[in-house]
Amino acid sequence: IVEVKDAKKEYLLGKTKVHALNGVNLDIHEKDFMCIIGPSGSGKTTLLNLIGCLDSPTTGEVRLFDKYNVSVLNDGDATRLRRDNIGFIFQTFNLIPVLNVFENIEFPLIIQNVAEKERKKRVDVLIDDVGLQEFVKHKPDELSGGQRQRIAVARALITNPKLILADEPTANLDKENGHNIMEIMKRLNAEHGVTFIFSTHDQRVMEEAKRIVVLSDGVVESDK
Amino acid sequence: IVEVKDAKKEYLLGKTKVHALNGVNLDIHEKDFMCIIGPSGSGKTTLLNLIGCLDSPTTGEVRLFDKYNVSVLNDGDATRLRRDNIGFIFQTFNLIPVLNVFENIEFPLIIQNVAEKERKKRVDVLIDDVGLQEFVKHKPDELSGGQRQRIAVARALITNPKLILADEPTANLDKENGHNIMEIMKRLNAEHGVTFIFSTHDQRVMEEAKRIVVLSDGVVESDK
Numbered sequence: 001i002v003e004v005k006d007a008k009k010e011y012l013l014g015k016t017k018v019h020a021l022n023g024v025n026l027d028i029h030e031k032d033f034m035c036i037i038g039p040s041g042s043g044k045t046t047l048l049n050l051i052g053c054l055d056s057p058t059t060g061e062v063r064l065f066d067k068y069n070v071s072v073l074n075d076g077d078a079t080r081l082r083r084d085n086i087g088f089i090f091q092t093f094n095l096i097p098v099l100n101v102f103e104n105i106e107f108p109l110i111i112q113n114v115a116e117k118e119r120k121k122r123v124d125v126l127i128d129d130v131g132l133q134e135f136v137k138h139k140p141d142e143l144s145g146g147q148r149q150r151i152a153v154a155r156a157l158i159t160n161p162k163l164i165l166a167d168e169p170t171a172n173l174d175k176e177n178g179h180n181i182m183e184i185m186k187r188l189n190a191e192h193g194v195t196f197i198f199s200t201h202d203q204r205v206m207e208e209a210k211r212i213v214v215l216s217d218g219v220v221e222s223d224k
Numbered sequence: 225i226v227e228v229k230d231a232k233k234e235y236l237l238g239k240t241k242v243h244a245l246n247g248v249n250l251d252i253h254e255k256d257f258m259c260i261i262g263p264s265g266s267g268k269t270t271l272l273n274l275i276g277c278l279d280s281p282t283t284g285e286v287r288l289f290d291k292y293n294v295s296v297l298n299d300g301d302a303t304r305l306r307r308d309n310i311g312f313i314f315q316t317f318n319l320i321p322v323l324n325v326f327e328n329i330e331f332p333l334i335i336q337n338v339a340e341k342e343r344k345k346r347v348d349v350l351i352d353d354v355g356l357q358e359f360v361k362h363k364p365d366e367l368s369g370g371q372r373q374r375i376a377v378a379r380a381l382i383t384n385p386k387l388i389l390a391d392e393p394t395a396n397l398d399k400e401n402g403h404n405i406m407e408i409m410k411r412l413n414a415e416h417g418v419t420f421i422f423s424t425h426d427q428r429v430m431e432e433a434k435r436i437v438v439l440s441d442g443v444v445e446s447d448k
């Protein structure tokens with residue numbers, strides 16, 4: 001479902017070149033439930049951004065769903081591909097500050113022109129799933145860190161995507177909420193065949209993954 | 225060093241009242257190395273903001289250093305007290321986007337009118353301590369999540385405060401960097417008598433704490 005071929009990502013900072021990714025080769029199969037681990041700065045977020053069509057590699061290739069080459073997609077095609085097939089949980093949440101909990105989760109369905117009654121039904125189910133029933137009217141800055149993270153999780157799941165990229169989805173969550181989120185994801189993977197790629201430092205997420213890829217200094221160090 | 229007496233924090237959201245803290249009683253002693261744990265939304269950040277003079281309680285009292293009552297301090301006094309005595313590591317980092325790594329860590333020393341040579345010496349030591357030597361010229365948005373968190377840690381330690389409040393300081397860090405940060409803090413506590421109050425979901429931080437306070441629904445549930 002995803003093929004990464006010798007992907008490199010370089011940034012130019014003044015005169016210094018920063019190699020965020022230094023030749024990553026990785027094949028991800030449908031229904032994988034895998035995580036990418038590695039030290040802070042090893043390139044996990046950069047790699048997820050390439051797979052999620054949010055960025056393109058400096059050199060190398062990223063192919064999605066056996067037909068799209070991310071490096072040569074134009075902006076319009078990348079946005080459509082992402083909107084209709086991928087759910088992304090950002091490490092920095094990226095919520096819309098002026099919308100409340102309900103509206104933030106509902107937003108991807110408005111972009112997909114889903115009817116209002118159907119939207120309300122689906123948003124209510126997810127708000128219940130992530131335990132934010134009492135906070136639906138709160139705006140992001142009127143919530144705790146972990147509550148904001150759970151909005152980011154719900155918003156990525158609401159469109160029923162084939163592929164979900166979760167960048168440190170439990171970093172701000174306590175044990176119970178973290179376990180709860182993992183259970184929702186395991187159920188989507190087992191019952192609906194959704195492919196999951198996590199980036200994490202959290203032992204609890206690693207224990208649930210069926211495959212662990214270790215990234216170090218921008219390259220894959222191991223893959224089991 | 226800190227006394228919290230029946231502190232309550234209420235927010236009004238439309239017509240609903242949200243009780244973020246619902247009567248917290250807590251005494252913190254000099255040289256404590258303690259953590260506050262509890263579910264997402266239980267009031268940890270709210271409590272740390274009261275102790276850190278960033279906010280005042282709706283009712284109840286917070287007393288610092290046996291003489292200051294946070295609830296009645298004016299803004300100027302609160303800022304001075306905080307600047308000269310407290311280091312705060314924010315859950316959302318709160319870095320200055322237009323300054324690079326070096327300048328973000330140096331900033332509190334500029335406010336304290338420390339001479340340039342002395343500033344450079346102290347910032348270099350901390351950049352080394354948190355492992356950001358190769359990234360000094362990067363701006364926050366040119367860094368990874370865990371790298372940004374480490375700037376937030378270094379910036380809180382640079383003024384050698386008596387009291388350090390760390391809100392989830394290891395949430396975005398891998399095992400090695402997380403362990404490294406805890407070692408720096410333990411050394412400051414053991415050798416320089418600095419008082420530490422952490423808020424965390426991370427087992428690794430809890431294991432190092434000498435005292436664990438459990439918060440639930442805005443009140444202290446246990447304290448050992």
Ligand SMILES: Nc1ncnc2c1ncn2[C@@H]1O[C@H](COP(=O)(O)OP(=O)(O)OP(=O)(O)O)[C@@H](O)[C@H]1O
Nearest residue numbers: 142143144145146235244264265266267268269270
């Ligand atoms: N400005 C606000 N307006 C309304 N409610 C708020 C506001 N800020 C916080 N809250 C509520 O107060 C409660 C406590 O929030 P707080 O950030 O202290 O929790 P926390 O224990 O730090 O959680 P986390 O572990 O998720 O960071 C939450 O339920 C939150 O929704």
Ligand SMILES: Nc1ncnc2c1ncn2[C@@H]1O[C@H](COP(=O)(O)OP(=O)(O)OP(=O)(O)O)[C@@H](O)[C@H]1O
Nearest residue numbers: 011020040041042043044045046366367368369370
């Ligand atoms: N815009 C940029 N300009 C320069 N360097 C960058 C930029 N964005 C990221 N980097 C660098 O690329 C490297 C990889 O960053 P990335 O965010 O992918 O790491 P990560 O594995 O997600 O780390 P963490 O676990 O801390 O979130 C880091 O060393 C970072 O400093």
Ligand SMILES: [Mg+2]
Nearest residue numbers: 045091368369
């Ligand atoms: Mg990252």
Ligand SMILES: [Mg+2]
Nearest residue numbers: 144145269315
């Ligand atoms: Mg918090």
